[in-house]
Amino acid sequence: MKVCRLSLFLTLLAGALNAQDINPGSRLTSIGNTGVALQDVWSVQSNPAGIASLAAPAVGITYQKNYPGTSISTEAAVLVYPLKKHAFGVSFQSFGFSAYKELRLGLAYARKFGEAVYTAVDFNYHQLSIPSYGSAGGFSIDAGFQYKPSKELIIGAHVSNLSNSSYDKGAGAVIPVQLAVGASYRFSEELLLSTSVVAGNDDSGGDFRAGMEYCLLTQLAFRAGVGVHPFNQYAGLGYVFKHVSVDLAVSNHLVLGYNPQISLAYVF
Amino acid sequence: MSFRGLLLCFGILFLIPELRAQTESDPLIETLLETIAENEQQENDYSELSERLYFLKEHPYDLNTVTAEQLSELVFLSPLQADNLIRYRRENGPFTDIQELQLIDLFSWSVIERLLPFVFIGKPALLEKRGMPQTSRLEWMATYGRILESQKGYETEDSVRHYEGASYRLVSRLRYYRGNRISAGLTMEKDAGERFSFGNRTYGFDFYSANVFVRGGHTVRKLAIGDYSLQFGQGVALWSGLGFGKGASISGIAKIQSGLKPYSSTNESGFFRGAAATIGLQNLEFTPFVSFKRIDAAMVASDSLQSASINSISTSGLHRTVSELSKKGTESQLVYGTVMQYENKGLRIGTLLYQTRFSKPLQESETLYRKFDFMGSVLTNGSLYYNYTWKNTYSFAELSHSFGSGLAMIGGLMGSLSKQVSAIVLYRNYQRDYYSFFNQSVTEGSGVSNERGLYSGLHIRLNSRMEWSFYTDLFKFPWMRYRVDGPSLGKEILTQAIWSPNRETRLALRFRSVFKQQNDDIENAVNYLVPMEKENYRIDLSYKIGRTWTLRNRAELVRFQKDAERESGMMLYQDIIYKPLGGRFSGNCRLALFDTDGFDSRLYAFENDVLYSYAIPAYQDSGVRYYLNGRYRVGKAIDLWLRYAMTVYNGKDEIGSGLDLISGRSKSDVKFQIRYVIK
Numbered sequence: 001m002k003v004c005r006l007s008l009f010l011t012l013l014a015g016a017l018n019a020q021d022i023n024p025g026s027r028l029t030s031i032g033n034t035g036v037a038l039q040d041v042w043s044v045q046s047n048p049a050g051i052a053s054l055a056a057p058a059v060g061i062t063y064q065k066n067y068p069g070t071s072i073s074t075e076a077a078v079l080v081y082p083l084k085k086h087a088f089g090v091s092f093q094s095f096g097f098s099a100y101k102e103l104r105l106g107l108a109y110a111r112k113f114g115e116a117v118y119t120a121v122d123f124n125y126h127q128l129s130i131p132s133y134g135s136a137g138g139f140s141i142d143a144g145f146q147y148k149p150s151k152e153l154i155i156g157a158h159v160s161n162l163s164n165s166s167y168d169k170g171a172g173a174v175i176p177v178q179l180a181v182g183a184s185y186r187f188s189e190e191l192l193l194s195t196s197v198v199a200g201n202d203d204s205g206g207d208f209r210a211g212m213e214y215c216l217l218t219q220l221a222f223r224a225g226v227g228v229h230p231f232n233q234y235a236g237l238g239y240v241f242k243h244v245s246v247d248l249a250v251s252n253h254l255v256l257g258y259n260p261q262i263s264l265a266y267v268f
Numbered sequence: 269m270s271f272r273g274l275l276l277c278f279g280i281l282f283l284i285p286e287l288r289a290q291t292e293s294d295p296l297i298e299t300l301l302e303t304i305a306e307n308e309q310q311e312n313d314y315s316e317l318s319e320r321l322y323f324l325k326e327h328p329y330d331l332n333t334v335t336a337e338q339l340s341e342l343v344f345l346s347p348l349q350a351d352n353l354i355r356y357r358r359e360n361g362p363f364t365d366i367q368e369l370q371l372i373d374l375f376s377w378s379v380i381e382r383l384l385p386f387v388f389i390g391k392p393a394l395l396e397k398r399g400m401p402q403t404s405r406l407e408w409m410a411t412y413g414r415i416l417e418s419q420k421g422y423e424t425e426d427s428v429r430h431y432e433g434a435s436y437r438l439v440s441r442l443r444y445y446r447g448n449r450i451s452a453g454l455t456m457e458k459d460a461g462e463r464f465s466f467g468n469r470t471y472g473f474d475f476y477s478a479n480v481f482v483r484g485g486h487t488v489r490k491l492a493i494g495d496y497s498l499q500f501g502q503g504v505a506l507w508s509g510l511g512f513g514k515g516a517s518i519s520g521i522a523k524i525q526s527g528l529k530p531y532s533s534t535n536e537s538g539f540f541r542g543a544a545a546t547i548g549l550q551n552l553e554f555t556p557f558v559s560f561k562r563i564d565a566a567m568v569a570s571d572s573l574q575s576a577s578i579n580s581i582s583t584s585g586l587h588r589t590v591s592e593l594s595k596k597g598t599e600s601q602l603v604y605g606t607v608m609q610y611e612n613k614g615l616r617i618g619t620l621l622y623q624t625r626f627s628k629p630l631q632e633s634e635t636l637y638r639k640f641d642f643m644g645s646v647l648t649n650g651s652l653y654y655n656y657t658w659k660n661t662y663s664f665a666e667l668s669h670s671f672g673s674g675l676a677m678i679g680g681l682m683g684s685l686s687k688q689v690s691a692i693v694l695y696r697n698y699q700r701d702y703y704s705f706f707n708q709s710v711t712e713g714s715g716v717s718n719e720r721g722l723y724s725g726l727h728i729r730l731n732s733r734m735e736w737s738f739y740t741d742l743f744k745f746p747w748m749r750y751r752v753d754g755p756s757l758g759k760e761i762l763t764q765a766i767w768s769p770n771r772e773t774r775l776a777l778r779f780r781s782v783f784k785q786q787n788d789d790i791e792n793a794v795n796y797l798v799p800m801e802k803e804n805y806r807i808d809l810s811y812k813i814g815r816t817w818t819l820r821n822r823a824e825l826v827r828f829q830k831d832a833e834r835e836s837g838m839m840l841y842q843d844i845i846y847k848p849l850g851g852r853f854s855g856n857c858r859l860a861l862f863d864t865d866g867f868d869s870r871l872y873a874f875e876n877d878v879l880y881s882y883a884i885p886a887y888q889d890s891g892v893r894y895y896l897n898g899r900y901r902v903g904k905a906i907d908l909w910l911r912y913a914m915t916v917y918n919g920k921d922e923i924g925s926g927l928d929l930i931s932g933r934s935k936s937d938v939k940f941q942i943r944y945v946i947k
Contacts (some may be wrong), residue, residue: 193726224691226724231740
């Protein structure tokens with residue numbers, strides 16, 4: 001049974017490589033994973049152009065438990081340092097379990113032009129290690145863009161692995177090329193809606209995602225979202241206390257079940 | 269000033285000339301019913317709802333006395349809107365001007381426009397209610413319809429398998445109203461193929477339904493004798509008659525109960541026959557009810573005389589053949605119980621308990637997927653429900669238990685998150701051994717049983733011209749179902765955008781996608797499940813030319829895929845609606861072209877019909893369909909309707925199957941209706 005389950009998950013991982021991809025922290029995950037047109041410290045992971053909007057340095061860490069009944073998990077940490085019009089970001093992510101591990105280390109540079117246009121480029125090192133087979137590495141480049149024509153609206157686009165590079169040693173695994181386009185709109189002080197369309201270079205078809213954040217109090221926010229292909233439902237809540245914010249998220253995949261997640265962030 | 273005059277004033281006030289009170293088929297009500305009905309993909313009888321809306325249009329509610337429950341009859345209002353209106357009145361005192369509606373939260377222009385025909389502002393209490401004359405109204409309507417081509421069931425006289433009666437359908441409805449308080453109705457129906465004769469246990473028509481209904485008393489708030497409906501809570505335990513499920517209207521997913529109602533539909537099952545009353549003591553309300561009626565059931569042939577039991581209950585109400593007639597009235601059903609509820613401001617809490625008793629027990633099913641179906645002869649249901657409006661949120665839930673077996677629950681939260689955005693989330697969990705014979709709740713399957721699901725929806729009104737709605741639903745069926753030999757799951761996505769650049773033009777785009785699991789097509793005792801996916805793309809356009817003509821178009825594409833099998837289909841239609849102001853004649857027609865690969869890629873479309881009738885037929889295979897509807901007002905009291913519809917198929921020499929088989933490539937039906945009103 002255990003072997004059966006393991007093999008099932010290894011097959012699913014092939015798909016999960018695309019679905020799982022980059023974890024943008026609990027907040028952006030629970031808003032339907034629509035971070036391409038949102039701005040916070042976790043933008044380093046979803047669309048680094050967003051970090052150019054930050055006013056102060058910030059750090060964040062997250063832990064996600066993937067797929068109930070397995071030991072698979074995701075851990076990630078981000079650091080952003082803004083410098084006037086420029087911003088620098090570092091990200092680290094690990095996904096997998098003892099027999100299968102994916103690591104990703106990213107360095108991002110973002111610049112804003114006026115208060116409306118934000119751009120970024122991101123250099124990543126990927127490592128895939130399966131102890132019983134060995135390990136492989138590879139580099140990729142991401143680019144992102146955000147346009148904020150008004151205080152309420154943000155339009156964003158992000159492409160990951162734009163050179164379509166892959167792991168060395170013919171590892172057989174791919175670094176996905178993915179294009180995300182989206183928009184977010186702040187309807188009121190309390191309500192933020194965000195949507196995105198995401199497509200990859202595999203034949204899984206595109207995904208449409210929508211999410212929202214509703215601030216019940218200035219410190220407390222509720223979030224929810226959906227992705228239609230693959231079908232995912234998201235929910236979460238966040239609490240801000242002075243410089244610290246704690247965010248919880250849970251995503252529910254049609255077949256794979258619930259993935260709970262927790263994130264912490266500190267703004268200097 | 270008369271109501272008509274009053275309404276006219278408002279019409280001018282809001283610069284909408286077409287809102288003049290008309291006694292005849294009202295385009296506003298028709299559009300309303302269409303938006304409600306088009307989401308339902310089953311044959312429902314909308315006549316009751318339609319009749320009620322037309323009645324309310326002529327006997328509108330006073331905004332200063334209307335209750336939340338009465339507002340719920342206006343199906344287009346969400347519970348949050350209804351409660352906001354009541355709360356506004358509570359906090360700001362009686363309405364003095366209809367313009368005030370615009371000040372209420374969630375009352376956009378389009379909502380007010382729909383609401384206006386059904387409400388007015390009564391004069392202050394100083395002038396006494398007695399000033400309002402109690403108008404009486406007697407209405408008789410008869411409908412005759414038949415299929416013109418000869419069907420197999422009427423030809424083979426000698427065999428046992430043939431229709432006993434003539435091929436026409438005949439309905440007679442008699443209604444009496446005295447003001448808004450007293451009503452009485454008598455409905456008689458003979459379906460096509462049923463006998464119309466007197467004599468040996470036959471009484472002319474095949475179906476009779478009658479009731480007397482009194483409302484508005486101080487203690488006895490409602491009283492029904494005869495046929496009635498009960499709609500309480502979220503419909504998990506006790507809800508008979510029409511109910512709506514998932515649809516493009518996101519807020520419609522929350523059910524608004526209307527309690528005890530008279531029954532006036534021609535649907536021959538799913539109602540109560542007996543007596544019921546709603547008794548009020550301040551904030552408390554009791555609704556005791558009792559019902560006894562004969563129902564149709566298939567008997568199990570048994571060897572001993574004592575253990576007569578039944579296989580299944582039949583709800584079609586059709587008694588055309590020897591076999592159908594043999595099921596008629598073989599079983600009797602006694603239902604009795606009571607509902608108690610408490611209401612205060614935005615809160616309603618209720619509990620109900622009732623028992624359903626059959627004269628002969630239902631037998632255990634031999635098919636595995638029906639293993640958990642109800643068996644026995646007595647079922648007791650108990651339920652707890654509530655709904656509560658707090659600030660900009662509306663929450664509701666119902667928990668129900670069928671004694672000795674399972675539980676079923678539903679709970680939801682709806683919120684208007686900003687002036688433009690509202691969202692809803694709804695969770696349901698119905699155990700496979702939960703039973704209720706009167707339920708109507710949110711389901712993807714065939715009843716409140718064997719289902720878990722999470723629904724979430726979003727509605728955005730960007731401005732008065734543009735709106736967008738989107739929902740997703742995830743559902744799981746823990747036990748097998750018909751044609752599904754194992755636990756299965758699925759999802760549904762619907763999104764719709766509406767753009768109305770002005771009041772005369774409306775463009776709607778809709779996409780719907782459904783994914784489910786179903787048995788593969790290999791002949792086997794037990795089958796594997798394969799994925800099944802269906803996608804619909806729809807464009808609707810409607811525009812007005814002058815005051816008299818409205819044109820409507822729809823183009824729809826469907827793609828169906830099950831395992832390796834693929835089907836696709838399309839439909840395109842043109843509607844022309846002619847409705848002169850105050851003219852004697854009005855009418856509409858449609859020409860539709862359709863081409864689908866088969867049953868799985870069939871398309872549904874709403875069709876206009878004679879007054880109170882509505883149809884949502886399936887367009888399948890390929891061909892042309894058209895219909896013509898006409899209404900002619902003979903005098904003040906008499907109206908006539910005529911409808912002719914015809915479908916001509918491409919490359920077919922037979923239509924339908926079994927006893928309904930028509931040889932030839934065209935099928936046409938005709939309907940004639942007369943209404944006589946005495947005021």
